[in-house]
Amino acid sequence: NAGVTQTPKFQVLKTGQSMTLQCAQDMNHEYMSWYRQDPGMGLRLIHYSVGAGITDQGEVPNGYNVSRSTTEDFPLRLLSAAPSQTSVYFCASSRPLGSSYEQYFGPGTRLTVT
């Protein structure tokens, strides 16, 4: 299993540009999520999905869109990039662990918006 994969690893955007961060998992997990990680801020939840066709907002959803057409893929779209979106983005998928869930994280995408 490749686990959770993310592309690209690095990206530089100009303010106002749009792009899609790709995330895929091959573990047949229903739950997937996107986090951003900023220095001294920990990981903050952007959007999540509990299955194909179902998405919802997390703590910091503004400026981001998601969709979930398949179990495997959960892309994150930046509609009009802003410098405040400079961050490291992690995608995660979850498997049941008893009555809670273990999250598997991808390797991350480092995004810089100039």
Added chain:
Amino acid sequence: QQQVKQSPQSLIVQKGGISIINCAYENTAFDYFPWYQQFPGKGPALLIAIRPDVSEKKEGRFTISFNKSAKQFSLHIMDSQPGDSATYFCAASMADSGAGSYQLTFGKGTKLSVIP
């Protein structure tokens, strides 16, 4: 409102020493408390987790201590090694709560450096 507070921000420990990282939470509905380990350039990975029905859980050199009345939990790394140098995150979620079970609230992280 920060729901999970983690301290210290950084920690330097001598090889063979004990590393202790503390977390406090506010939401009494939280009932699943994992710790994640992150090496530079990598995504976080689950290290150890605890439910509040026990006060301590040990896996190898890693131990979680949990104090439900104080709403605090801590990670102890015994016999710390240079290979333990990483950033550690505590987190919390509400198990058995549908979609809420999936949502982790993270602390801000502790950068641990173990020096030889």
